Each structure stands twice: as C-alpha cells, then as structure tokens.
Amino acid sequence: MEYISLNNFINMPIIGFGTWDVRGKFGERIILNALECGYRLIDTAQMYKNEDIVGNAIVQSSIDRSEIFIITKLDLNSNSYHKAQAAIESSLNRLQSNYIDLVLIHEPYSQALQMYEALKDGLLKQKIRAIGVSNFSQQFYAKFIQYCGIIPAVNQVESHIYYPQFKLQEYLDKYGTKMQSWGPLTSKTYNLSTEPLLKHLAHKYACSEAMIALRYLTQNKIAIIPKSTSIEHMQQNLASLDFDIEDNDLKLLANLNTNKSLFNWYD
Ligand SMILES: NC(=O)c1ccc[n+]([C@@H]2O[C@H](COP(=O)([O-])OP(=O)(O)OC[C@H]3O[C@@H](n4cnc5c(N)ncnc54)[C@H](OP(=O)(O)O)[C@@H]3O)[C@@H](O)[C@H]2O)c1
Secondary structure (H helix, E strand, O other), rough: OEEEEOOOOOOOEOOOOOOOOHHHHHHHHHHHHHHHOOOEEEOHHHHOOHHHHHHHHHHHHHHOOOOOOOEEEEEEHHHHHHHHHHHHHHHHHHOOOOOOOEEEHHHHOOOOHHHHHHHHHHHHHOOOOEEEEOOOOOHHHHHEEEEEEEEHHHHHHHOOOOOOHHHHHHHHHHHOOOOEEOOOOOOOOHHHHHHHHHHHHHOOOOHHHHHHHHHHHEEEEEEEEOOOHHHHHHHHHHHHHHOOOOOOHHHHHHOOOOOOOOOOOOO
C-alpha cells in the first residue's frame, strides 16, 4: 500500500474505498468485500447515512482497527460547536470505534469555523487523529486558514482526468494540506472506456481505462477513494498502484483537463 504523509505525520493510504450511496445489508457486504480485497481506508460521511454499516463491516472483517483508516464528514446538521461535538460522538458510536482517523467539514458552510473548533477538541481528546475540510475552493480555503488555527490535513474535492484541480493542489501543498479526490472515475458521469486516449493507454499498459484514470491521479500525488459494487472493479482499482504511466503519456493525459467542474461545485 502507498501512503501519503499528512501534516501531523499520520500516514493515510493513497487509495481508499468510497461509500456514497452504499447502504443496508447489501452495502455492508460491499464494504466487507472491499476490506477483504485489501482496502484499508473507508470514506463515509454523516450525510451518507451508512456509518453504521461501515462500523459493522469493519468489526466483521476481524482486521485490527489500527490497520484501517476511517474518514467521516460532518454536514450542515452539525452547524454549531455543540452540535458538531455531539455529531462526533454519534459517529464514534455508529462506527463502533473510540477514535476516527480523519474528520472533515463536508462543505464550506458559513459555520465551518465553529464546527472546526469541535474537531480540534476531538484531536486534543484523541478521539480524532487528523482533521480537515471538503469541497473548499482556493478562495474558501485561503480565508479559512487565516482563522482556523490548525491547518487542515486534507481537502477532499472533485478531481478526475477532466478536472484534476492541479492549481488547487499546488496551493494546498504550500500550506501543508493534501488533496484527496472524490469522483475519481467521474461518478459515472462519463463512460471512461470510450475515451480514445484512455483506450489507447489501457491497451499499451495492458490494464483498464479506469486504472489509467486512477493512476494518473495517484502519480500526481492525489489521494483517491473510488467506489465500486463489483469485486473485479475493486481489485482493478487497487491494482492501479502497481504500474507507472510514462512521463510522455502523463503529458498526453493532461490534455484531457477541461478546467471545468462536472458538477459546477467550484465555479
Ligand atoms: N466530499 C464530497 O462531497 C464527496 C462527493 C462525492 C463523493 N464523495 C466520496 O467519493 C467517493 C467516490 O466518488 P463516487 O462514488 O461519486 O464516484 P467514482 O468513484 O468516481 O465512480 C463510481 C462509479 O465508477 C464505477 N467503477 C468503479 N471502478 C470501476 C472500474 N474499475 N471500471 C469501471 N467502472 C468502475 C462504479 O461502478 P461499479 O459499481 O459497477 O464498479 C461506480 O458506478 C464516494 O463514494 C464518496 O465516498 C465525496
């Protein structure tokens, strides 16, 4: 497993498993499959309403808790210091753990600083190992770090071959925040297997188009959390770390960048 070292020296797996829209008993089985395939980072959120099945799957896996990196996120329902404090306790209960590896503020809410104070408390009390943000554009991030006290370890944002957000990554790097991609396979907005350059490179490197799209991000030091319901895809996505794309091909892939969000989140 490749890791990214966070600004408080905690190591985070560069690839994790996304759980958006993964629910119920079927969802629990999917998360267990991911752990059995070798994923050691699970990304959840209070908004996904599935922290309970993440907790169940981890317990069922019998993998030592210390080997698994859990990310969760607080949403607008926790829009004050006290609500955020209570939300952290609820997440700990649902995840059946006495700590969470990384807790993020899900979006740049106007109460984000107050919510962040509760995350900082969680750090002090060792209930949380690292804290960060999600969906913060450069503008929001720049303002936030003037007042937040502890620089976010991670900013989880939309990032994929069509909109990698390298400029944002460069800016975050200057302050010690690592970028993590959500939607690394475009959240199924595009069928990547029909993209001619990806097809060509998949043939050249004897892998799938999705693996090229994911490796492009990790070779550029962007952490990824692809989601899949299929064991074959889960395995492929993990195996995307097992080869390197040559520099000239990375340059070709850079031409796919449209500099435009697919979801109009950061415009
Ligand atoms: N912070 C935020 O605001 C935010 C927003 C969105 C998402 N997220 C997080 O990021 C995670 C990933 O994003 P996402 O779930 O939206 O989308 P994604 O990971 O970009 O794409 C998931 C889709 O790709 C398909 N897929 C996965 N591996 C594949 C492969 N090797 N070949 C072909 N198709 C493949 C999956 O279908 P199959 O099931 O058929 O494999 C699934 O439909 C989420 O699950 C969530 O944890 C965070």
